[in-house]
């Protein structure tokens with residue numbers, strides 16, 4: 001009897017045995033249709049065997065083999081198995097979910113995918129933009145000499161130091177060897193810019209772009225171009241690390257510190273860490289590039305696991321790092337949240353036809369709508385959170401669950417008609433700026449704009465070409481963009497993060513500020529960065545002004561070490577949610593009891609999450625730490641086994657390995 005063991009998208013940690021009928025041929029890596037319950041399901045053949053532990057009479061037959069695309073390579077299946085194990089997820093679910101939607105469906109593939117328009121084979125022509133600076137050349141030599149074997153490099157280059165040029169020169173070498181390169185970026189909005197640069201530098205090379213914003217056919221075709229080895233360069237967001245690249249010669253993770261490399265649902269993987277594991281398997285180098293390394297990567301460089309290479313200066317001749325100063329809000333008067341000196345600074349830029357950026361990391365009009373008469377404030381009924389006022393589409397929106405409500409005309413408790421927006425978001429700043437600088441072209445860029453305007457990158461492109469005088473934007477603008485005409489950055493309302501209970505908040509604030517500051521003065525005109533704060537003496541601002549990432553990292557690492565936090569320990573979070581908080585807490589208490597932590601793992605008492613209620617569920621978590629990765633992994637799998645017996649219908653739970661968000 002020929003038996004095929006099949007991975008299915010079900011929440012069970014097992015493969016399913018099916019009999020292979022004589023008329024069919026199946027190898028591991030084939031996509032198949034199998035009967036499951038009352039219907040047919042998509043499955044991935046993973047192993048073949050000559051028998052099964054299940055009695056022959058109860059085995060069903062493979063229904064058919066899904067043709068048309070290459071068999072999935074064994075290394076890919078192995079890599080996915082590794083990720084599923086590491087992140088404590090069922091293998092079948094992980095493998096199936098890693099395929100583009102089209103390839104995990106039983107529907108026949110459209111002709112456009114099966115017979116793509118013929119393309120010229122991928123060439124290797126390389127047309128560099130610049131001759132490299134000494135620092136760039138040194139980096140290329142260092143990393144270049146490691147091609148063909150695994151090595152992890154931390155490319156610590158200040159903003160504008162020309163990291164891309166380093167990536168490109170190495171990609172050129174990899175292509176010349178007949179291999180492929182994988183480039184990961186944190187944001188969809190960064191792909192078009194980099195894609196254009198890649199296409200300019202490698203005019204003959206097929207580039208496969210992979211991110212979740214692509215429609216089905218494009219996404220599937222890109223995936224297949226990688227799998228077939230046709231694409232010389234794969235470029236994408238975190239999910240691209242799950243693509244099968246047959247001849248991988250180099251992996252690049254740009255902006256490696258960015259938290260969006262960590263997926264926050266399903267398989268909660270870190271694409272950065274996965275990229276390192278992938279490079280290790282493919283025996284090729286991986287470059288983690290950033291101006292502000294994550295403390296994990298910095299510590300890995302200190303300990304010698306990663307090799308650090310510095311690009312300490314900006315690449316454009318004459319370009320300097322911007323001048324950063326803290327603007328003391330205790331002594332300076334403000335107007336609409338902007339210090340007078342900042343308003344003056346913007347006015348100067350307008351007169352010189354240079355661009356300014358006003359950065360505020362909060363979208364919407366105002367974070368609170370409240371009644372002065374009785375103290376009522378609009379809150380989400382499903383979350384422990386205030387509703388944010390959005391004036392552009394006249395609604396109150398919850399930024400946690402997405403719920404939308406009309407803006408009330410009167411206070412729902414006392415009837416007062418005079419409801420007041422409190423605090424500021426991008427929309428309000430946009431309005432104030434337009435009032436302060438009539439005639440200036442104000443461009444707002446945040447996730448709301450990005451959602452409505454498919455062509456966010458077009459807006460960014462316009463700004464890059466000088467269309468727009470004052471930009472108002474969030475985090476979205478801080479990442480990786482190159483705006484040649486921008487010489488001033490004003491940062492508003494950064495203080496909250498200074499005193500957050502989340503021990504990662506200062507690390508994040510520092511990197512956000514360095515990144516956003518890095519948008520200024522990327523050409524000959526020097527840049528100026530003004531951070532408004534009530535705590536100008538905070539050491540973070542001094543480090544920022546000195547462009548002293550290393551000093552700041554040293555101080556933060558010392559704090560982490562003293563407090564017993566990552567990267568000096570490994571962590572996992574077990575989270576539970578239920579209609580009643582007590583049910584979630586009790587579930588976690590039982591889990592803790594059932595899976596004894598042992599003496600190498602410290603499991604803390606379950607506590608409610610800060611935003612306790614989200615989308616109608618009360619949420620709690622248990623944190624466990626260990627200095628030993630294997631001990632923590634052991635504990636994680638013990639927890640998982642215990643939970644499988646424990647979970648009822650009332651409690652949903654998940655495990656998060658190496659968690660980074662605690663809200």
Ligand code: ADP
Nearest residue numbers: 130131132133159160161162163164165315316
């Ligand atoms: P990073 O990603 O490190 O912030 P980029 O790769 O975007 O920096 O480069 C910043 C700017 O410097 C770009 O405009 C790029 O064209 C320019 N640049 C890069 N390398 C050189 C070089 N060797 N000589 C001159 N300009 C360069």
Ligand code: ZN
Nearest residue numbers: 371374411414
């Ligand atoms: Zn009221």
Ligand code: ZN
Nearest residue numbers: 380383398401
């Ligand atoms: Zn909500």
